Amino acid sequence: MSGSLRLRQLEALKAVAQHGSMTRAAGDLGVSQPAVSRLIADLSTELGFTLLDRRDGRLVPTQEARYILPDIRRVVDLMAHISETSRGLNERKAGHLRVACLPGFATSHLPGVVSKFLHARPDVTITVEPDRPERILEWIIGEQYDCGITDSFEGHPAIESETIAVRSVCVFPKDHRFAALDRVTAQDLHGERLIHARRDSPFYRRLLETFTQAAAVPRPVIEVRQFTAACEFVALGEGISVVSELDALTYAGRVAYRPYEPAVPHRLSLVRPIHKTPSLITLEFMESLFDSLRPLAA
Template sequence: MTTRPRLRQLEALKSVVDHGSMTRAAQSLEISQPAVSRLLADLSHGLGFTLLKRKNGRLVPTQEASYILPDITRVLEVLKNITDTSQNVHDKTAGHLSIACLPGFATSHLPAVVTEFLKARPDVTITLEPDRPERILEWIVGEQYDCGITDGFDGHPAIESTTLNVRTVCIFPKGHRFQALKEVDAKQLDKERFVHTRRDSNFYRSLNDVFRKASVSPIHVVETRQFTAACELVAQGVGVSVVSELDARTYDGRLDFRPFAPRVPHQISLVRPIHKLPSKITLDFLEDFKASLSDFEV
């Protein structure tokens, strides 16, 4: 009855076949020649047949050994791949990262961050899934994604989060009277055609509080979920808006913007499952993303 061979025995056989000599095989494996002989003797005994024969001064595999050598080669290659991949993961150069994000980020700021992140990690793959905040939180709670980028996050016991406050600006079409200003005050938005975020968002509520305190009433023209959509509408002359400076700068040249007063920061939350151990790649990506916003934080 055959016994299961050990990895070191298979390595010894493969090395002897490759080098044709016990001595050179021992040097390759960095063990003694008697150790190689013992490994092969034990393997031969366990398998129940002779492994090597001498031919023209070289050790060559027997017919039986030749039959199993392709399988031995595949096993050793698979183990080497596992070792190499594990090292890459340890060095944070390989692995997979799944990111759920707001739709606006998927087409504006995030691609540049992902591009830089992958430059140093050529073997990393990424899944990027844009959706609304409610769905992102469902995915993170369900541990379906490694991390998420969202807004309006009020906390959840299954989610760990970091909130960043991003500057906002007033955007307006080219040639608008606001071009003459260094800063747009809330009072100057009275009776202005206004493009705004959805009414149930934290940002809209904060902005509306500012308007109420300033006793101004913008003319609400379009409600949209995404800052990028607001930028596009403003660029086409629909009205003015208040959005994150991050998004406004992606439309620089197509519209103008000025600092908005009083400050109403847009809150971005980086979230991940609290009960799922994060990979080093996940943590590195979150740090890189935070760093990419440093110039825009309040």
């Protein structure tokens, strides 16, 4: 055997074995009857034995052909599956995504984006892995994830990024005096119990600058890593906070919020490995995610 078997030859034998007729096999394959005969003859030559016998007006596989037909069916079905999957990938309707993100983002904004994305692409699957920014960058640099959503990103040669500044708001209990205001300023926070982001975060440092400029001195009571945690404490009546509007929206039924001035935008970065060619699905997901954030852009 020369080793030059072709998929079309295998398809021809599978079709003839199924239909018992060259003519019906030709109709199934969308080719002429002589073309099927030639494919079978060439395959017989390649394999070195007869493939078909005629019995009672039907073509039936020989004993040798029956022995290899299960393998042939598996090969033909596998190739059909690969072809179908490839079409899905080209049409951006199939594939798998690995997405790393901030823990709060995984429970606030991201589920809605993922749900909408998957609804239009039923054969796409997604892994969502929440963790701290430092860990997300390690994963992206190591090409373990297709893309990530993080904050406080300052650039890295192995990472391609796009950053969007999201509006920040002051969140407070529904019965708080701030409910009468159209906006909350830094001066308004003087003396208020403050639930705030971790002290070493760029967001908190920028917030402190607004307090200094307004000569305002809030009373820090709780330090958190995630804005969603801050909103949860506000909902429990433990104080007020300044957070991304993205997270405040998730708690809209449990807390009230107003625009915060002066603006202290929360900078979110969409990141991916620069040396790993992104799939079409990855690029489309990142575009969908970025578009979902635009209405909240500062």
